[in-house]
Amino acid sequence: MANFSKPQSIVTMLVALFALLQLTVASQHAAHHHHEHRRHAEIKAHLDRAAEALQKRQGGGIGPYIATSGVCSTGTQWWGDCNPKGRQSYPRLEIRQLKNNADQWNLYLLGMERFMAKDKGDTLSFYQIAGLHGRPFTTWNKFPTPLLNQAGFCPHGTTIFGSWHRPYLAMYEQAWYLAVTEVINGFPSNQQQRWRNAASTLRMPYWDWAQDPGNGQPTVPTTIRDPQVTVTKPQGQVQIANPLYSYTWGKSLPNEMGGGPWNSWPTTLRRPVANPTRSNNNEVNARMNSIRISLRDRIFALFASKQSWGNASTSQIGVRTDLSGSGVDSFESVHDVVHNTAGGETGGHMYYLDVSAFDPIFWLHHTNIDRLLTMYQYIVPNTWVANGNIRGPMAQWNAGESKNGGSPLKPFTKNTYGDYFTSDDVRDTRVLGYYYPETSNRSYSQVAQAVTSLYGGGARKLTKRDGESNYNSVGQYLGRPLKEGDYHHVLDITADKFAMAGSYTVHCFIGNPGNSTSNSTSNSTAPYGNSTSSAYLPTATSPSKKNGTGEILDDYDPALDFTNDPNYVGAYGILGGMKAGNASSPLITRGSLPLTTCLQGKQVHGYLASLHPHDVEPYLHQNMYYKVISDAGEIDPSTIPNFHVAVKCNKVQPAASDDDLPDLSAPFQVLHKATAKLPAGKPYTHTPVPNEMPAPNADYSEDGYNAGYPDNDNGGNYQSPSNSNGEGGFCPVVQTIKYVYPDGRPAGS
Numbered sequence: 001m002a003n004f005s006k007p008q009s010i011v012t013m014l015v016a017l018f019a020l021l022q023l024t025v026a027s028q029h030a031a032h033h034h035h036e037h038r039r040h041a042e043i044k045a046h047l048d049r050a051a052e053a054l055q056k057r058q059g060g061g062i063g064p065y066i067a068t069s070g071v072c073s074t075g076t077q078w079w080g081d082c083n084p085k086g087r088q089s090y091p092r093l094e095i096r097q098l099k100n101n102a103d104q105w106n107l108y109l110l111g112m113e114r115f116m117a118k119d120k121g122d123t124l125s126f127y128q129i130a131g132l133h134g135r136p137f138t139t140w141n142k143f144p145t146p147l148l149n150q151a152g153f154c155p156h157g158t159t160i161f162g163s164w165h166r167p168y169l170a171m172y173e174q175a176w177y178l179a180v181t182e183v184i185n186g187f188p189s190n191q192q193q194r195w196r197n198a199a200s201t202l203r204m205p206y207w208d209w210a211q212d213p214g215n216g217q218p219t220v221p222t223t224i225r226d227p228q229v230t231v232t233k234p235q236g237q238v239q240i241a242n243p244l245y246s247y248t249w250g251k252s253l254p255n256e257m258g259g260g261p262w263n264s265w266p267t268t269l270r271r272p273v274a275n276p277t278r279s280n281n282n283e284v285n286a287r288m289n290s291i292r293i294s295l296r297d298r299i300f301a302l303f304a305s306k307q308s309w310g311n312a313s314t315s316q317i318g319v320r321t322d323l324s325g326s327g328v329d330s331f332e333s334v335h336d337v338v339h340n341t342a343g344g345e346t347g348g349h350m351y352y353l354d355v356s357a358f359d360p361i362f363w364l365h366h367t368n369i370d371r372l373l374t375m376y377q378y379i380v381p382n383t384w385v386a387n388g389n390i391r392g393p394m395a396q397w398n399a400g401e402s403k404n405g406g407s408p409l410k411p412f413t414k415n416t417y418g419d420y421f422t423s424d425d426v427r428d429t430r431v432l433g434y435y436y437p438e439t440s441n442r443s444y445s446q447v448a449q450a451v452t453s454l455y456g457g458g459a460r461k462l463t464k465r466d467g468e469s470n471y472n473s474v475g476q477y478l479g480r481p482l483k484e485g486d487y488h489h490v491l492d493i494t495a496d497k498f499a500m501a502g503s504y505t506v507h508c509f510i511g512n513p514g515n516s517t518s519n520s521t522s523n524s525t526a527p528y529g530n531s532t533s534s535a536y537l538p539t540a541t542s543p544s545k546k547n548g549t550g551e552i553l554d555d556y557d558p559a560l561d562f563t564n565d566p567n568y569v570g571a572y573g574i575l576g577g578m579k580a581g582n583a584s585s586p587l588i589t590r591g592s593l594p595l596t597t598c599l600q601g602k603q604v605h606g607y608l609a610s611l612h613p614h615d616v617e618p619y620l621h622q623n624m625y626y627k628v629i630s631d632a633g634e635i636d637p638s639t640i641p642n643f644h645v646a647v648k649c650n651k652v653q654p655a656a657s658d659d660d661l662p663d664l665s666a667p668f669q670v671l672h673k674a675t676a677k678l679p680a681g682k683p684y685t686h687t688p689v690p691n692e693m694p695a696p697n698a699d700y701s702e703d704g705y706n707a708g709y710p711d712n713d714n715g716g717n718y719q720s721p722s723n724s725n726g727e728g729g730f731c732p733v734v735q736t737i738k739y740v741y742p743d744g745r746p747a748g749s
């Protein structure tokens with residue numbers, strides 16, 4: 001911070017940029033005569049603010065904002081930003097892999113404990129960073145108030161879903177890492193070097209819910225489920241409340257979590273049950289296990305779909321309204337069902353966009369989504385954020401605003417002066433100090449190999465879950481590699497994200513004629529009640545018994561869980577908020593649940609002649625069924641506005657080698673008969689409304705000023721410097737000219 005040796009070069013750059021900006025003014029004048037006068041005043045205002053910013057920098061001032069940098073191990077520049085010189089990136093590891101390094105694991109947990117305990121008034125507290133996603137709908141890091149809308153900052157169902165969460169995760173990671181360094185400083189000085197060594201390559205982990213955990217390990221690691229955990233502190237080994245199990249609001253109950261039970265629950269809960277109210281992590285594990293094959297298949301099909309990154313990253317129908325084409329699923333849509341499953345219909349926090357970020361599992365989950373999106377960048381390179389519109393009111397944006405790769409990812413500033421990151425800035429994760437094991441080489445082949453071995457039916461010999469003889473009582477078929485002549489089949493789902501208060505989940509089954517021992521649609525585990533009232537929480541199936549580490553052992557009865565049905569294919573989730581959206585402006589999403597693996601199993605067992613659509617269509621007509629469950633219980637799909645299902649298939653082009661991916665990009669055909677007798681299964685074609693269509697390029701520029709700045713209504717006349725090309729990078733000076741302070745105050749005021 002005391003390094004004052006650099007300001008001269010910044011002065012030079014600013015002067016050059018002043019000249020550049022004036023050239024831009026000249027050319028813009030030629031193009032838009034009618035705006036000339038106004039532009040002139042705006043440019044002058046920009047220059048004035050830039051000059052003040054320069055003055056402030058020359059004076060050694062540090063901007064008022066906390067810069068998002070990820071883990072920055074090289075210290076800060078004199079003006080407070082991360083020093084990019086010599087900065088190293090390290091991999092974020094899978095949680096089970098991180099645990100293998102005892103010292104790093106210990107620091108991870110101790111850092112989480114300290115981070116979560118920070119004062120709620122601290123910008124870098126867990127509370128504030130989790131809170132900016134949704135509730136309590138307040139400002140963060142001096143973002144100007146009043147917020148544009150009573151809403152959180154998280155853009156879901158938009159084209160910037162993937163890129164916005166990247167600096168968000170990096171901010172969380174840097175705040176947690178700050179706590180790690182504070183923890184290390186609390187160790188005796190002769191022990192600190194050991195912990196510093198461990199911290200030097202430490203990044204936060206992800207949880208890969210789709211990979212086979214192997215060796216009979218549970219799908220949800222016990223490290224996320226155990227209420228207690230043993231750690232090494234300066235005084236030795238101690239047991240602490242597991243920071244990955246829940247977040248606790250502190251001594252007083254939260255009164256800003258949306259009312260209902262959330263204000264009276266002192267801690268985050270997963271699939272809660274009552275008396276006493278507690279998480280049912282055993283059911284979370286069982287449910288995640290039941291949908292793991294479908295998650296694996298969705299990831300694999302996405303990587304093989306070859307659609308553009310922009311199309312693959314968002315569930316919003318707007319960018320991919322074609323019925324044919326490869327764009328039938330998205331990483332955001334896959335992300336939704338993990339939220340719904342972890343939270344559960346009884347009011348678990350993950351079930352609602354508004355409060356989900358308070359559950360520590362959110363961060364492990366979202367880091368995995370960021371990882372998959374990073375990997376996808378190498379599978380379909382040269383594509384990035386698609387143009388699109390904000391569909392619902394948000395803290396920082398109004399419905400209808402157009403966004404593209406150059407739009408500021410408010411409220412994340414890349415420096416202390418308040419210049420926002422854009423999606424283009426964070427295209428390379430190393431800008432934020434990290435990468436993933438699968439992207440260390442930045443290569444297509446490394447990612448393709450990883451996808452095949454982790455999510456494909458090709459690399460390992462896969463068998464049924466519980467052996468041949470048990471096929472009809474438990475277990476799903478685990479699949480085989482796709483081969484010549486195969487077809488890929490999916491249940492395609494079109495749904496309004498905010499059709500109702502809360503989320504909803506589609507559960508799909510494919511039965512066997514004459515062999516169904518139970519009607520899976522007629523029963524399900526109890527926890528439906530009215531989640532806005534904890535009085536409706538189900539009581540666990542038997543009084544809770546705890547084992548030595550405090551895990552409740554018997555809250556879950558597999559016999560009552562319909563997802564254990566042998567005919568269960570998987571779940572498709574639509575993640576909503578606590579309140580329904582604007583019914584006259586629905587946010588239509590699309591995604592799909594692959595049926596291929598299940599159909600392969602039916603073929604292996606002689607129920608189905610082939611995977612050819614002429615065999616599959618009548619088979620599904622007879623045997624496929626589904627149900628929709630919300631926090632109000634099971635609901636009739638035909639009563640859900642804008643809800644439609646269809647079966648589609650396309651021809652598979654098998655992988656050229658064991659290390660490569662098959663090609664699932666062939667156009668899909670709809671098998672109308674397959675869903676003809678199902679609710680919401682009639683032929684349907686979505687007609688896009690104007691707001692779903694990406695705006696022409698000219699409409700995307702957005703100035704960096706926020707609400708409250710008098711010129712904000714001009715729609716933005718300045719092209720962001722990062723609009724024109726896909727180059728990422730850390731370029732604070734250019735952005736200072738462009739945005740100055742996010743609240744529009746002249747720099748230095």
Ligand SMILES: *[C@@H]1O[C@H](CO)[C@@H](O)[C@H](O)[C@H]1NC(C)=O
Pocket residue numbers: 307308310311319320321322324325326327386
């Ligand atoms: C996204 O998908 C739609 C529909 O399939 C297609 O028209 C569009 O070109 C795709 N966008 C990109 C950026 O590839």
Ligand SMILES: *[C@@H]1O[C@H](CO)[C@@H](O)[C@H](O)[C@H]1NC(C)=O
Pocket residue numbers: 441445446
């Ligand atoms: C990464 O690159 C190195 C050097 O080119 C190579 O030896 C290694 O096999 C690659 N790893 C993977 C997983 O592709």
Ligand SMILES: *[C@@H]1O[C@H](CO)[C@@H](O)[C@H](O)[C@H]1NC(C)=O
Pocket residue numbers: 472512513514515
């Ligand atoms: C029922 O399943 C058994 C295998 O478990 C199979 O042999 C039999 O043919 C099936 N019956 C019908 C009617 O499909």
Ligand SMILES: *[C@@H]1O[C@H](CO)[C@@H](O)[C@H](O)[C@H]1NC(C)=O
Pocket residue numbers: 519521522
């Ligand atoms: C199975 O459940 C569905 C949906 O609830 C119902 O329509 C059907 O009659 C049931 N069939 C049997 C045999 O119970």
Ligand SMILES: *[C@@H]1O[C@H](CO)[C@@H](O)[C@H](O)[C@H]1NC(C)=O
Pocket residue numbers: 518522523524560
């Ligand atoms: C549904 O579950 C209940 C227990 O909650 C059980 O008593 C009942 O027999 C089940 N019904 C069917 C049709 O399986």
Ligand SMILES: *[C@@H]1O[C@H](CO)[C@@H](O)[C@H](O)[C@H]1NC(C)=O
Pocket residue numbers: 530532533
């Ligand atoms: C759900 O709970 C809310 C708040 O307690 C209550 O007003 C509403 O009537 C309940 N709905 C049902 C279907 O029980």
Ligand SMILES: *[C@@H]1O[C@H](CO)[C@@H](O)[C@H](O)[C@H]1NC(C)=O
Pocket residue numbers: 222547548549550551
């Ligand atoms: C308690 O149960 C969990 C989950 O089954 C297990 O991982 C843990 O080892 C158990 N602890 C003891 C002391 O039995």
Ligand SMILES: *[C@@H]1O[C@H](CO)[C@@H](O)[C@H](O)[C@H]1NC(C)=O
Pocket residue numbers: 582583584585
């Ligand atoms: C709901 O959407 C319609 C159509 O876009 C819009 O005219 C109306 O203002 C919206 N209502 C609210 C309360 O936002």
